Amino acid sequence: MANKISIELLMMILNNVQSPRSTQDLFSSLLVNRIWCRVTIPILWELPFGQECTMDDTKLRKRALCIRTYISCMDTQARTLLTQNGYDLSSSPPQAAFDYPSFAHKFGTDNLIYFISVYSQQIIGSDQDNDNDDYNNKSRILFREICKLILNRCSFLDYFKLAGVSKIFFRNFSNYSDLIGLIPKLPDTPKVLKKLETFVLVKVNDDELIKPLYESLALICDDILNMDLQFISHQYPQLLPEFISAQKRLENLSIAHSELPIPMFCAIISQKETLESLRLKSVNFHQLEGESSPTGEFVSLQKLYIANCTGLDNSNCLSLASSFTQLSNFHCYHSLYNSISYPQEFIIKILETANANLKHIFLNLYLPIPSDIFTAILNSCTMVTKLTLHDISIEQVIAIFNNNFNELTRFSFDYNGLDANKLLCQMAESVPVSLETLVIRMGIFNADSLRKFFEGWCCEGGAGNKKIIVKRTEQARLFKLSDEHLEVIEEYGIPNQLLQTHNSS
Template sequence: MATKISIELLIMVLNNVKSTQDLYSSLLVNRFWCKVTIPILWEIPFGHECRMGYIELRKRALCIRTYISCMDTQARTLLTQNGFDLSSSPPQVTFDYPSFVHKFVINHLVYFISIYSPLIIPQQITGSDQDNNNNENYYEIVIDKSRILFCEICKLIINRCEFLDCFKLVGVNLCYEKYYLSYSDSIGSILKLPGAPNVFKKLESFTSMVGKNEPIHLLYESLALICDNILNMNLEFKSYSQMQLFAKLINAQKRLENLSIVARSNLDFNSFLWAIIGQKESLRSLYLKLVSFYHFEVKSSPIGQFISLQDFYIEDCSGLYRSGSLFFASSLTQLSSFHFRQKCREYPQEFIKKIIEAANINLKNIRLDLISAIPYDIFSAILKYCSKITELTLHILCSEQVILILNNNFNELRKFSFGCGKRFDIDKLLCQMVENVPESIETIEIKMGIFSSDSLKNFFKEWCRKGGGGTKKIIVKCKDRRGLFTLSE
């Protein structure tokens, strides 16, 4: 006799299935499994990602056919009057599919409509002598009429679903750009649709990476008025007006936890940075790329402390040597993970050092991706303040610095990654390392030149012996493979 599984347990299992194909397979088990799987499949009908071939995209685009079947008589009549052939979408459905939507990815809807619309709009313009012109005119008509289908699907989802917890607005490939531009006004006014404020009120995750598209920017202003409980934001912008709208949206939030920003460095970010500081009590992770601190000014009142911020990733930002940025660095007292990446050779030593000093023993993971050697001040700060470090990644160290780290009583260090310069004996370094490597280290990752197999073998043997037989791993990254020993050696 088959064992019955509770609906709660089955939902937990299927919610953790990542493969769409596996979810489709679960539909075929029995009616009970089908009834549980359908809401999970249609929670995000347009998919998280569209990195697939055209054939697969065409299959996924059939969800548009299902949505048309879910439309009421008025919407179907509107589509028919605009030339859509709805014979493949009869007004009969087993489930109320739009009601299951909780995650809405706009760019994917653009993909699917652009693929499906030509299939249901008959090509009425013909003529053997003007095929090229006819095709061009036909697709201009398709793009224009697809706007109507886009609006009706947005209305359908807003009217039927109870809430949206994830909303993504990402740019599209060049071949779909005409469709995207055609829908700009409709996208910008989505929150003006009847019922939209209630549906978006529970929004928890928002992503926007669409650049300078002024009609869409109206959406951000509406979001700031409606949504105040967003937990995760992933924002990319290229204009000052767009940045100001995002600043208002950030200011409106009560419990923002994760914020990712990619921007241009030549903007005045003063008000935007203060919007970020306004979230200092709830923010847990912060990613900043190409953000400028040049115009950042500290007000009469102090910044205070980011009491919840644990992960800070900063990449290719400018103006970090100015006094305002140093006050900002001093406020990051609770950091446990700090990743700094910069492509130019000159980088803000004082800013990095301030962060290390402020976070102190709270720092567990440090990664400095720099293209030049680690300065003495930064290196000394790590040795002095980061006694509880568990993962450390530093590029271009000298052999003396490597040994100093191993000798610094980092008793909780589990992973150590470093790169070596070219002008020293790597075999000798391996011999010195094995004498000083802490027992706690489980993984060593080295970017270095040529060394002998005997040195590596002896290092590994002694390291494992000192480590009490625990799991040990060494990762060697070598660009120059000339003379590198063979695997058998």
């Protein structure tokens, strides 16, 4: 007889089997026995509205079937309302084996919209397909009833995503701001949202109907750990800043595709004691021009991601850069499509402020790395372990190798010259002993140059755990490794699969 597993241990095991993207691996555990089934069901039904949703027709239709189950859990009054509005509930009998809504701990309005849209197309007759107003009204009713069902039955939500309506489903939900505005009016909302840990906001207008939700969230939720704000407007510029400022232990903040008014800037600063990660993508800081005031030190901030932001060289932002003293991971990206120059002074200020604390640096400014930024890396970031620099010269590569970066384990760079033999030969003379992984996008090189580089890199104890990844530039896209190249790789103890060639991408 098989040994019995305690319920607590089984829950721990199955919770670790599930993936944020898929619950597929859990389905087989439903068939083991009744105990496994009772433990698995709550885990499976925690995620329907929290998983990432793709537009794959087959998968979307399968996942939309959860709407039928939720309808089975509704009371008589709600079911009667749906029937009166044209829903055929024959596939959703008024009974369910479990109290499925009580298991929900993650809720995204976008997933609910997707599922309702697919479900409504299947349930409501095709003779009503041309009546957009009627179709929209039916979908809104079902949305409201499921929101009420989940918020009334579940004990808490730790993830809440508020998203705009995709064009694909605009026919069903031409406007649902009033539905979102009703959420804070439900009696169980304060209890359910009190334990909220993650809040995501995507493409939602700050109109008058949604204003009550923001105001309620600021009063109810003060222990949020993660905020992700994308494509936000500022019709009411104080709403989101007040919500952010109300948090006592915010660790991760991401803002994308937005103007950044002064209240939002101040809200970011208000989290300087707890913030560990800050991501800013396509954010305009030009509204912050003017007199700067001391920011203070961000005592916990470890990771900073900047991509295609503008206006970062004003005095307020430079003061902000001087406050990132504990930064260990800095990622800055500036694309070809951004016509405004990259924030050179801001980048240098970060490098000089964080200095030896910086362990991971990623810089892709589209243009070659300028000498001032490169010098700041050499002089200030001496303890870096992972360094990625796009488009640098041979001289800059050799300067990195000669700079006594004793902790450098991974170095990645682009060299745009067609002939890479000179590069490999010069690198061989001063490759850091600590270097384990080298990633290069470069041109053509012969086997002799590769051998010379390996002689310099692997001279002590062979290849060990060393790894080189070569990515082809556009100029060298037809270049392939010859038998001579492969013999050199084998000679120095580097398995063939560790030298990878990729097209430029």
